[in-house]
Amino acid sequence: MQKNNINNFKSRLSESLDIPKDVSFGVPNIKMTGNIEITIENHKGIIEYSQNILRINSGCGIIKISGKDLEIKEINQEYITIKGIFDGIEFIY
Numbered sequence: 001m002q003k004n005n006i007n008n009f010k011s012r013l014s015e016s017l018d019i020p021k022d023v024s025f026g027v028p029n030i031k032m033t034g035n036i037e038i039t040i041e042n043h044k045g046i047i048e049y050s051q052n053i054l055r056i057n058s059g060c061g062i063i064k065i066s067g068k069d070l071e072i073k074e075i076n077q078e079y080i081t082i083k084g085i086f087d088g089i090e091f092i093y
Contacts, residue, residue, distance in 0.1 A: 028058040035086045038065065041079040046072075054082060061093035 029041040040056060040063065047062060048055040049072070054065040070084035 027060055028063065030063070030089075032086075035067075037073070037081065037083045038086065038089075039079055039081045043080050046075075046080075051084075056080065058091075061091055064088075064090040064092060066090075 028043060031039045031041075040058070042059065043063075044057040044059045046054070047057055049070075051070055052066060052068065054070050054072075056063045056065070065082060065086060066088045067084045067086040070082060070086075073081040073083045075081070
């Protein structure tokens with residue numbers, strides 16, 4: 001119950017101050033360009049990385065990206081950009 005109250009407060013506060021929810025809640029913001037590039041903001045690190053699977057800690061679960069020729073194009077503390085041919089994206093909580 002306590003967590004719901006905090007989330008409701010954060011939601012109302014972010015709406016009243018016009019703050020994006022990804023900023024106030026610390027959840028990932030995902031931008032896809034077709035099925036060839038994905039940028040994930042607010043990531044918490046890489047769990048698994050191969051040419052066919054990439055699992056990323058989002059802080060509120062795991063984002064699993066599957067595909068072919070997956071490659072990390074750019075990574076820093078704020079975001080990660082992946083290129084390749086994506087077959088699927090799965091959210092695991």
